[in-house]
Amino acid sequence: MTPPLISFNQVPQATHRFKFSMLQYLTTALLKLARNLESRLKSATPLIFQPNLQEESLSDAIADPKNHNFAVELGQALERDELFLDYQPQIELETGQLLGVESLVRWHHPRLGRISPADFIPIAEETGLIIPMGYWILRRACQQYKQWxxxxxAPSKLSVNLSLCQLKDPNLVPVIHSILTETEINPDYLELEITESFMASNISAAIATLTELRKLGIQIAIDDFGTGYSSLSSLKNLPIQTLKIDKSFLDDLLVTNKNQVILQSIIELGHRLKLQIIAEGIENEGQLKMLKAMNCDCGQGYFLSRPLHLEALIHYFRQVKLGIHLPQLLFS
Structure with missing residues (x-):
């Protein structure tokens, strides 16, 4: 009988409530084995997984975010306090007043520096890390909102993104309720954003979950609207209050009449459904003026404000409190 090539031993106990799964440890062991597979096959010597094996793997350069070690380090980022939140203001276009902020997770890797969410969020979703990470984001955002x-x-609304994986988590509603109770946040101030791609899955189950969240008093927004599977006609069945128009419709807004027609239609029909409309990705004054002319309710984007780190955000809030807003000519 051929002896095993891999065995496990001394798996370290988690010091954080979010533990690594055995699959992640197995992935690390397999990667280590692959480096000297030939010699292992000849000797049939098992590779014993030790905690220091994981550290050896993590010491390798990971310039390619698709490296499996990258997923292991991402799992450790929560324990090592490497994740943090930036916030992007959402502005009422008619008045220039601050409506709320959207929380955006960031990762400062100790060796690689800032890593784009576009690189680590897909990995978090593939490995299942997005569920504990999502709850960490919500808890941290609520804690900071309580401080404001x-x-x-504090603004009147705190927006937090909810992944499709979280929406499928049977513990979602009780965990969110627990976080709100723990942080003493009124659910009326919280808005959860979910991309419209959720409609490609079990729509009935998704609607049931969103309905339970609405019963808590939480607001629901459809993010990146216009890029996925939903249609305006299907919105009447969803327990939502806000539509966020994807920035792709704004990219050619000033040069393409088709995008103008689409935007105007979304805004008008959204209003008929009593939905608040937020345009994402406003990057210049021309886009802002056209959205105002279309009676779009709110907007966010670098032209209005880039995402702000906590200290800069508090300074921003204090300016708002003093009546210092964006240049009034933009909203006159």
């Missing part, structure tokens, strides 16, 4: 409330500078 204590300072008297």
């Amino acid at each position: 409330q204590s300072l008297g500078i």
